[in-house]
Amino acid sequence: MTLRTTVQRHPRSVRTLAVATTVVCSLTLAACGSGSDSSSGGKVKLSFSWWGDASRAKATEDAVAAFEKAHPNITVSTQYANFASYNQKLATQIAGGGASDLIQIDWGNQSQYAKSHTLLDLSTGPGKVDLSGLDPKFAGSGKDGDKQVAVPFGQATQSFVVDTTKLQSLGVPVPQASWTWDDLRTYAQAVHDKSGGKVAGISDPGTTWAAFQSWLLQRGKQLYTGDGKLAFTKDDLAQFWNFCTDLRKSGAATPANQTATLVSGPAEDPLAKGTAAAEWDYDSIYASHAAATKDTLALLPLPGESGRTGMYAKPSMLLSVYARSKHPKEAAELLSFLVNDPKAAAALGTSRGLFPNLAVRKQQAATATGNDKVVSDFEAANASQLAATPTAPPKGDGQLITLMQRIYGAVSFGQQSPEDAAGSFMQQANQILGQ
Structure with a gap:
């Protein structure tokens, strides 16, 4: 967490237009993000924002690059900041109708955003995400009533x-x-x-x-x-x-x-x-x-x-598709990739805790080294001590x-x-x- 006042951006030289869009967004928060239609010639440009430090940004950028390689019709512009600054800017963007297509949210803000109809229902329609590979109870931490408004991006304790x-x-x-x-x-x-x-x-x-x-x-x-x-x-x-x-x-x-x-x-x-x-x-x-x-x-x-x-097993953070996204299907594809695909797991490591998909998590733990092994071993050693995950915090x-x-x-x-x-x-x- 930090109180920085500017959004940090990882340079992506092949995405000049996407980065330029991100820069404008940081200056006029309410005017950008998913508020403009970025399709052209069958190509879709998505925006994705999260919080974290430089080490997490590197891991996330690598995962996004793997997604783009698997989906050549989609490019993703990214922006991140540390916790306090990110949440302040996200609230401003949402109030102005211009949040990113895919947003990382804190569990403590989930109920607030869900009640204001900011988050797309991921259990139905064009934004439906396959969660069959996740523990149902853990995936349920992203629910607001019957609606799946968010998906855990990692398991932490x-x-x-x-x-x-x-x-x-x-x-x-x-x-x-x-x-x-x-x-x-x-x-x-x-x-x-x-x-x-x-x-x-x-x-x-x-x-x-x-x-x-x-x-x-x-x-x-x-x-x-x-x-x-x-x-x-x-x-x-x-x-x-x-x-x-x-x-x-x-x-x-x-x-x-x-x-x-x-x-x-x-x-x-x-x-x-x-x-x-x-x-x-x-x-x-x-x-x-x-x-x-x-x-x-x-x-x-x-x-x-x-x-x-x-x-207890806590969603370290969650991913949501912005309800006003012009590309809910593609944003949901990016979300699904980030919580289910082995290539995403390889890039992300344990930068957000244990990987959401259980089968991929098991494969990841078997070959983990360095910091990833420390976290995987710690979670395994303490799994029997974890209390039941509480329901999502209130607004x-x-x-x-x-x-x-x-x-x-x-x-x-x-x-x-x-x-x-x-x-x-x-x-x-x-x-x-x-x-």
């Missing part, structure tokens, strides 16, 4: 990314997979103490909405009720923030100014900068973390509570992610107590959700 090189240099053992939150406290404090206060054991997870979700799941609770209301209390949130605050004050977790960089992407995180030895994140981001450091990294399951890790979930970052930021800078901040969060969150 929650993890801690650990710098084993750093731990070895400090003489701190890598935590065991069965660790608890008390073990995490002990480990993180040892890193701080043995580094003379130069390195925190973990990046403070207090700003992370999804980390709080795992904390709740470990305690038999949920973020939301079935009808989209908050399912936790002020005390639940205050307890989580008090735990994080204690870690921060002791130096076991990063200070506020370093924690604030967590929205800037792996290359700017405390883990990459060497000021933290571990960080909460999805395993689908592992390759980006690995690319940001020369140290050796490893993945660990989350610290548990009462034998529960709070981890407003994306706003709560930002709200948590802002309010806990005030806590970490000493401007509010965890209890007062939790009360403020609950009040504002209820307003956002319309409660």
Whole structure:
């Protein structure tokens, strides 16, 4: 995630017109994307946008190139940005009627876009996508009622990314997979103490909405009720923030100014900068973390509570066809290729987590090397520990992610107590959700 204000574009020299169209789109967001008919002489030009960093962009561009080779009548212009900037621009594009033909969406925004009729139904009509190769329950995470409005682009789960090189240099053992939150406290404090206060054991997870979700799941609770209301209390949130605050004050977790960089992407995180030895994140981001450091990294399951890790199979992100696309059939073909085809799997690796198609995923895991093998092995080792995937978050979930970052930021800078901040969060969150 980052707060960049410009869309990054991968150069594609053979697509001058497509790139030119993308440039104009970034300047006048409401005027482009799929809003103009780009067919000529039997050729179709699609637009595709997603979020991610340069390493994910390379993998995605390679997958798109494989699609174009298999579909010579279709060319694809692409654009990407990091998380925060991408979502802001996508919202603006949708409001102006000019989003890309194929868009990557966050699970937290799915309900909002579905309710506003922004996403095409992929279970019928010209945009129908074959999902027979995906786990039906996992594919169901892209449903809004009876409509398949999105398809998971990868399976991820929650993890801690650990710098084993750093731990070895400090003489701190890598935590065991069965660790608890008390073990995490002990480990993180040892890193701080043995580094003379130069390195925190973990990046403070207090700003992370999804980390709080795992904390709740470990305690038999949920973020939301079935009808989209908050399912936790002020005390639940205050307890989580008090735990994080204690870690921060002791130096076991990063200070506020370093924690604030967590929205800037792996290359700017405390883990990459060497000021933290571990960080909460999805395993689908592992390759980006690995690319940001020369140290050796490893993945660990989350610290548990009462034998529960709070981890589950989550769509790392989803693909949707824009409802106003002039080329829904071709956009659906691109989507289907990206979630089903072995050539797409070879290009994408685990840059978005495990590949959606189960048969292809199995083939991929058998020959995986490097970062892909780390992620595949991690998922396999923890498959039995995964809780049931929750239903798609309600409209407003994306706003709560930002709200948590802002309010806990005030806590970490000493401007509010965890209890007062939790009360403020609950009040504002209820307003956002319309409660």
